Amino acid sequence: MLKTLTDCGDVVLNINTSAFEADAEVFQEQVLNQIDQVIGFDRAWWGIMSPTAAGFTLLSSYQANLPDSYVEKWQTCTGDDRLAMSVNDAPTRTVRFGTQELHSTEGLYEINADVGNKYALCTAYRLPGRDDDFLFLSLFRCGRSAAFDKSDVWAKQFLMPHVNLAWRHNLSRRQDHYAGAADASTVMSCVFVDLQFAVLDPPPRFRELVRSVWPHWCGPTLPEPLIQGLLNVPRGSAVRFARLGFTLKPAGGLSLLSISAVSALDSLTPRESQVAAAFACGQSYKEIARSLGLSPATVRHYLREIYAKLGLTDKVELANLVHHAPGRAEP
Structure with a gap:
C-alpha cells in the first residue's frame, strides 16, 4: 500500500x-x-x-x-x-x-x-x-x-x-537507442510492431523510408508485401525490398522492426564478394588467384560477373562501391 x-x-x-x-x-x-x-x-x-x-x-x-x-x-x-x-x-x-x-x-x-x-x-x-x-x-x-x-x-x-x-x-x-547502436551505420530507423503488424508511434524517418518503397502507405498496419516477406523468413533475418532491409526481432510483448541500408554488393555470391573486396583493395589478378587458390582466368571470370551484376565498368567504380558500402567505415 x-x-x-x-x-x-x-x-x-x-x-x-x-x-x-x-x-x-x-x-x-x-x-x-x-x-x-x-x-x-x-x-x-x-x-x-x-x-x-x-x-x-x-x-x-x-x-x-x-x-x-x-x-x-x-x-x-x-x-x-x-x-x-x-x-x-x-x-x-x-x-x-x-x-x-x-x-x-x-x-x-x-x-x-x-x-x-x-x-x-x-x-x-x-x-x-x-x-x-x-x-x-x-x-x-x-x-x-x-x-x-x-x-x-x-x-x-x-x-x-x-x-x-x-x-x-x-x-x-x-527506438532511438537501436538507431544509434553499434550498427548505426546500417540501421536507418526502428519502430515497434504489434501482433497484427501495426506500428506504434512511427518516427517521421520510418514513414519516409517505407513510403520510398510503397508510396501510398499510410499505416498503421505495415504494407502487405512486407508482412508476407517477414512471415517467410526466420525471426531476426532480413527481408529485402529495393535497397532496404527489414528485420523483425522480439522485444517484450511487441517486436522491433529495423530498417537497414542494403548494398548492391549483397547480390554477390560469397566467392564473388571475396574477389570484389580484394580487387577493390588493389590486389592484382595473380595476387587474388594465389590468395584464394584460383587461376587468374577464373578471377577474370568472377570480375566479369561482378561488373555485370553491379552495373560497373571499371576498378575505380568497384572500389568506390566497396569502400562506401553500408556498415563499412570510410578509410
Missing part, C-alpha cells in the same frame, strides 16, 4: 528510471516488480487489445506467472470478457472484479478458474493515433490471497498514468 507521499514518489521515480534505463525486453518485468511492492499480486497480464464486433483482438501480450495456455483460451472466448468490456467502456478508470464477477461468464470462468485467479484489478489507456486500441494492465490474486480493497484500487489508479507514459517513453527511447 502507498502510505506516504514519499512512498508515492519513490515508486514513480523507480518506474520512470526503468523507462530510461531498461531494455524493452525487461521494462515490463521491472515495472511489475515495483507495482508488486505496493499493491501485491500473484499474476499479471499486460498488453494491447482492440475491440471488434465479436469481442477483442489481442495486439500485444506480456504475461507474468500466467501460462501461454491462458492467452490461447482467452482468444477462443473474447466475447465473454466482461473485464475487458468494462475497461474499454471506461478508459483510465481502474476496475475491480471479485470472484463472482471474474467467474460471471463461461469464458471468464474457464480461463481464470483454471489458473486460480479469483480477484482482478484492470486499467486501460487509449493509444495515441489509434483511438480504438488500448493498453491494459490486469493484476490478479488467487484464492490464498485477500481480495483487492479500495486502497489497492486507489494505488493502481494513481500509478497507471505514470506506467502508461513510462511505457511510451521506453519504446521511444529504445
Whole structure:
C-alpha cells in the first residue's frame, strides 16, 4: 500500500528510471516488480487489445506467472470478457472484479478458474493515433490471497498514468537507442510492431523510408508485401525490398522492426564478394588467384560477373562501391 507521499514518489521515480534505463525486453518485468511492492499480486497480464464486433483482438501480450495456455483460451472466448468490456467502456478508470464477477461468464470462468485467479484489478489507456486500441494492465490474486480493497484500487489508479507514459517513453527511447547502436551505420530507423503488424508511434524517418518503397502507405498496419516477406523468413533475418532491409526481432510483448541500408554488393555470391573486396583493395589478378587458390582466368571470370551484376565498368567504380558500402567505415 502507498502510505506516504514519499512512498508515492519513490515508486514513480523507480518506474520512470526503468523507462530510461531498461531494455524493452525487461521494462515490463521491472515495472511489475515495483507495482508488486505496493499493491501485491500473484499474476499479471499486460498488453494491447482492440475491440471488434465479436469481442477483442489481442495486439500485444506480456504475461507474468500466467501460462501461454491462458492467452490461447482467452482468444477462443473474447466475447465473454466482461473485464475487458468494462475497461474499454471506461478508459483510465481502474476496475475491480471479485470472484463472482471474474467467474460471471463461461469464458471468464474457464480461463481464470483454471489458473486460480479469483480477484482482478484492470486499467486501460487509449493509444495515441489509434483511438480504438488500448493498453491494459490486469493484476490478479488467487484464492490464498485477500481480495483487492479500495486502497489497492486507489494505488493502481494513481500509478497507471505514470506506467502508461513510462511505457511510451521506453519504446521511444529504445527506438532511438537501436538507431544509434553499434550498427548505426546500417540501421536507418526502428519502430515497434504489434501482433497484427501495426506500428506504434512511427518516427517521421520510418514513414519516409517505407513510403520510398510503397508510396501510398499510410499505416498503421505495415504494407502487405512486407508482412508476407517477414512471415517467410526466420525471426531476426532480413527481408529485402529495393535497397532496404527489414528485420523483425522480439522485444517484450511487441517486436522491433529495423530498417537497414542494403548494398548492391549483397547480390554477390560469397566467392564473388571475396574477389570484389580484394580487387577493390588493389590486389592484382595473380595476387587474388594465389590468395584464394584460383587461376587468374577464373578471377577474370568472377570480375566479369561482378561488373555485370553491379552495373560497373571499371576498378575505380568497384572500389568506390566497396569502400562506401553500408556498415563499412570510410578509410
